[in-house]
Amino acid sequence: MPIPPEDPSLTGETVSRQSLTNRKGYDEDFLDFKVPLPLPAQNGVQTVVLPYTHFSVVFRPDRRLAAATAVAIDGAQLVKIGRDDNWQFDPRLPERQQAGHPVYQNNPLDKGHMVRRLDPVWGDRTQAAAANADTFHYTNAAPQMDILNQGKKLWLGLEDFLLGHAKVFERKLSVFTGPVLEDSDPAYRGIKVPLRFWKVTAFMQDGHLASTAYILDQTPDLSRDAAARALAEAERAGDPPPLGAFRTFQVPVADVAEITQLDLGPLPDADLLPRAVRAARRWTQLESYDDIILQE
Secondary structure: OOOOOEOOOOOHHHOOOOOOOOOOOOOOOOOOOOOOOOEEOOOOOOOEEEEOOOEEEEEEOOOOEEEEEEEEEEHHHEOEOOOOOOOEOOOOOOHHHOOOHHHOOOOOEEEEEOOOOOOOOEOOHHHHHHHHHHOOEHHHEEEEEOOOOHHHHHHHOHHHHHHHHOOOOOOEEEEEEEEOOOOOOOEEOOEEOOOEEEEEEEEEEOOEEEEEEEEEEOOOOOOHHHHHHHHHHHHHHOOOOOOOOOEEEEEOHHHHHHHHOEEOOOOHHHEOOOHHHHHOOOOEEOOOHHHOOOOO
16 A cells, blocks of 8 residues: 655644534445444443544443444545644543543553554545544543554555455555453553454455454463453552553454354354354464455
């Protein structure tokens, strides 16, 4: 995919983020097949849908983190914008419901973008600048280890790889991402730190909807019992949880729906993993992008 020239005049600083009332959010009709926003499949889970520019966040106030995000990427209209790292609270929610800077201060935790900064930055100058700024809301972040190992490099480059290889008219891609929010996640500074993250991509291939799914795992690289003890000790001491090196897996889309308890609509049926792999519930750890299966 060609990289557009950087326009230094387009930065988050040129956009007022105090008013987000005009944001339209993720477009479920962006592809030639309707793909709805992922929402909790079970009753009793309270979420708030927050629209931004070209993406939406399904937010869990009880966890102070997103349950899911959805972004529409138009590869033919991407704009390159400088990074400013100006993180802010979303004014549409009370700050106490959002995991802000104190969660990430003086520790090895990064503010991990759920919607990647570059993905919604397309369209005209105003749209691109707004999208860039919108990704720097705490509602779009979750704590991740700051170590950039090979597993994390693979994860961060998935959209680039898939956008470049999808047989899509005008190079369009919808990406859904979020943390796996489990009751057993370790507590730290008023939140529970997710140990796993998920990503599902959707695109048109040969006239049909296609999807693939991935899991990023930062569970401590210890035995189950040792990891549980280490997490408990860190919680008692008020320290950040000991997290392992990132490992990235391609998994059945249905597995993501099951472990997140989200309704992924038509995506499990559009999975490009061969049926035999899906039936065996096999997770393939990725060593390179050559390991990704993009054909049923």
